[in-house]
Amino acid sequence: MSHFSPALRAKAEATVALYPKKRSALIPLCHLAQGQDGYLTEAAMVEIAELCEVTAAEVRGTATFYDMLHTDPVGKYVVGICTNIACMLAGGDDLLEHAEQRLGCAVGGTTTDGLFTLEETECLADCDIAPCVQVNHRFVRTTTPEALDALLDELAAGGRADEIPSHGTLIRVERTVGLQVPKDVIAEERAAAAAAQAARMEGSK
Amino acid sequence: MSTTIVTARREFDDSFTIERALATGAYEGLKKALAMTPEAVCAEVDAASLLGRGGAGFPAGRKWSMLRKNPTTYLVINGDESEPATFKDHYLIERDPHQLVEGVIIAAYALQVTQAFIFIRGEFALGLERVTQAINEAYAHGALGRNIFGSGFSLDLVVHPGAGAYICGEETALLESLEGKRGFPRIKPPFFPAAIGLYGEPTVVNNVETVSNLPWIVSNGGAAFAALGEGRSTGTRLFALSGDVERPGVFEVEMVKSTFRDLIERPELGGGVRGGKAVKAIIPGGVSAPWFFPEDLDTPLGQDEVAAKNSMLGSGSIVVMDETRCMVRAAWRITKFFSRESCGQCTPCREGSGWLERVLYRLEHGGGRMEDVDLLLDLCDNIAPGLTWPPQQTTICVLGPSIPSSIHSAISRFREEFIAHVHDGGCRHGR
Numbered sequence: 012m013s014h015f016s017p018a019l020r021a022k023a024e025a026t027v028a029l030y031p032k033k034r035s036a037l038i039p040l041c042h043l044a045q046g047q048d049g050y051l052t053e054a055a056m057v058e059i060a061e062l063c064e065v066t067a068a069e070v071r072g073t074a075t076f077y078d079m080l081h082t083d084p085v086g087k088y089v090v091g092i093c094t095n096i097a098c099m100l101a102g103g104d105d106l107l108e109h110a111e112q113r114l115g116c117a118v119g120g121t122t123t124d125g126l127f128t129l130e131e132t133e134c135l136a137d138c139d140i141a142p143c144v145q146v147n148h149r150f151v152r153t154t155t156p157e158a159l160d161a162l163l164d165e166l167a168a169g170g171r172a173d174e175i176p177s178h179g180t181l182i183r184v185e186r187t188v189g190l191q192v193p194k195d196v197i198a199e200e201r202a203a204a205a206a207a208q209a210a211r212m213e214g215s216k
Numbered sequence: 217m218s219t220t221i222v223t224a225r226r227e228f229d230d231s232f233t234i235e236r237a238l239a240t241g242a243y244e245g246l247k248k249a250l251a252m253t254p255e256a257v258c259a260e261v262d263a264a265s266l267l268g269r270g271g272a273g274f275p276a277g278r279k280w281s282m283l284r285k286n287p288t289t290y291l292v293i294n295g296d297e298s299e300p301a302t303f304k305d306h307y308l309i310e311r312d313p314h315q316l317v318e319g320v321i322i323a324a325y326a327l328q329v330t331q332a333f334i335f336i337r338g339e340f341a342l343g344l345e346r347v348t349q350a351i352n353e354a355y356a357h358g359a360l361g362r363n364i365f366g367s368g369f370s371l372d373l374v375v376h377p378g379a380g381a382y383i384c385g386e387e388t389a390l391l392e393s394l395e396g397k398r399g400f401p402r403i404k405p406p407f408f409p410a411a412i413g414l415y416g417e418p419t420v421v422n423n424v425e426t427v428s429n430l431p432w433i434v435s436n437g438g439a440a441f442a443a444l445g446e447g448r449s450t451g452t453r454l455f456a457l458s459g460d461v462e463r464p465g466v467f468e469v470e471m472v473k474s475t476f477r478d479l480i481e482r483p484e485l486g487g488g489v490r491g492g493k494a495v496k497a498i499i500p501g502g503v504s505a506p507w508f509f510p511e512d513l514d515t516p517l518g519q520d521e522v523a524a525k526n527s528m529l530g531s532g533s534i535v536v537m538d539e540t541r542c543m544v545r546a547a548w549r550i551t552k553f554f555s556r557e558s559c560g561q562c563t564p565c566r567e568g569s570g571w572l573e574r575v576l577y578r579l580e581h582g583g584g585r586m587e588d589v590d591l592l593l594d595l596c597d598n599i600a601p602g603l604t605w606p607p608q609q610t611t612i613c614v615l616g617p618s619i620p621s622s623i624h625s626a627i628s629r630f631r632e633e634f635i636a637h638v639h640d641g642g643c644r645h646g647r
Contacts, residue, residue, distance in 0.1 A: 030374070032396075042377055079339070095553055132339075134300035136297050185348075192371065200368065
């Protein structure tokens with residue numbers, strides 16, 4: 012019995028097929044699982060393990076290394092505010108403190124309605140529009156407390172759903188093609204190219 | 217007259233679409249490359265003397281020439297951009313994904329690799345979507361897949377999302393992550409994945425900006441690229457300017473021909489220090505770099521020129537701190553970053569970064585002790601013995617020896633500020 016929906020299972024299998032070794036799909040599959048469940052559930056890790064041919068412990072052991080993979084439930088919207096150097100200079104600490112008061116939860120916590128999780132992030136690489144704020148890894152560019160409040164109100168009212176999907180959905184554009192070139196074709200092409208190159212080297216002597 | 221290479225499509229809001237890309241010459245460089253021999257493409261990149269744009273500045277052509285001959289080889293593009301205050305690859309990934317994809321295919325052809333991957337940090341949701349879209353379009357356009365543009369060369373390209381870990385920008389950690397593991401840097405030697413890389417096979421890892429230059433280099437010739445810049449620093453480079461400037465942003469500037477002062481002050485670039493204040497310190501190449509001070513501002517924006525002043529151009533990210541800024545707080549925040557992002561394999565880095573962060577925290581927030589300043593330097597000396605530049609290494613990767621840069625810079629120049637924090641029971645400026 013698959014924990015993944017039939018559509019997600021098909022997408023997961025197509026993802027595994029993109030890599031020379033199945034384990035390489037582990038992190039992409041964790042993202043896909045978070046897209047279905049909002050976070051990385053035990054059942055999803057078991058299924059990812061089966062798909063990648065590793066143990067569930069290896070999936071958990073890998074996932075817990077990464078900030079974006081949550082093995083505990085998080086809010087529908089994960090709000091990340093950067094306080095690293097460029098954002099610190101632009102008042103990131105003040106904005107983070109404001110967000111704590113506005114949401115009524117501390118950094119790392121989730122609001123009681125399950126809507127928002129607040130995170131203090133490291134540099135998100137958008138330092139010219141500081142302090143940098145992301146919601147579900149989308150740059151929202153709300154650099155003032157007022158703009159942040161307005162955004163949080165809008166999200167709480169169900170707004171901007173097209174732009175900011177609920178937490179876990181990362182890449183909404185689907186890859187339209189699988190691998191197009193069989194390994195043996197690549198091997199033949201490369202061998203022929205190497206032979207042609209060797210002949211050119213010989214000829215130029 | 218300024219030459220733009222990687223930001224040539226800057227004026228277009230729809231620069232990321234295939235329609236705009238094709239209307240402005242996308243995939244023409246690739247077509248030209250495919251009509252050349254792979255070694256001729258390599259020769260152009262050699263002639264360009266393109267230095268890697270990721271941070272280490274290793275010549276791309278030399279890295280390519282080290283790829284061990286093997287039936288299976290890989291090309292992996294490093295788009296994990298996480299060095300604090302670096303946001304140039306973010307620009308290229310979101311704004312010009314077709315230029316990136318074209319550059320990857322050119323590199324793959326020159327290297328004759330078996331398969332290529334673009335590793336993009338997970339926090340770039342929009343960038344991941346745009347590159348995925350660009351790859352779909354490139355297949356449909358005949359630029360990827362079987363028999364590209366009828367050349368007889370075939371290639372598959374996969375975009376791979378990261379999941380939030382600074383350390384995955386280190387190329388061997390990136391390969392571990394791409395293998396579905398924790399981002400633990402690999403023990404050296406081998407020093408280069410070109411010998412042993414992804415799945416143990418020879419692998420070239422190139423930065424996003426590095427390969428984004430390739431369509432232009434092939435189209436215009438390596439010599440035209442080398443004619444820009446000076447000495448070893450050829451071509452243009454993207455500089456990410458942030459902090460206390462009027463116009464923070466990403467600027468493409470010819471290497472060596474401009475100085476840090478030009479970048480900060482010129483009206484079409486940084487526009488001056490915000491509020492007309494004076495510069496107190498700048499970080500010249502990402503937070504791993506030792507700081508520059510007002511007397512260094514006339515240093516040209518070139519790799520060797522910055523190295524000659526005992527720092528590094530690194531990832532091309534420059535943070536300006538004005539005369540009102542607290543240096544203890546800056547050093548504390550940067551150290552907190554390293555402490556959070558240390559992968560934990562090596563004791564000097566894992567324990568040292570946390571210890572340093574706690575000492576800096578108490579200096580900044582009250583509770584600092586007079587002996588703390590020397591304690592900080594002693595701890596730094598244990599991570600990077602001698603506190604030289606470039607640093608001595610006691611750890612598997614360079615994250616560890618990068619930790620002392622900001623602390624050593626701040627104490628060397630502003631020791632009295634640290635002492636004042638002890639006397640005042642914390643920072644007198646608050647935040």
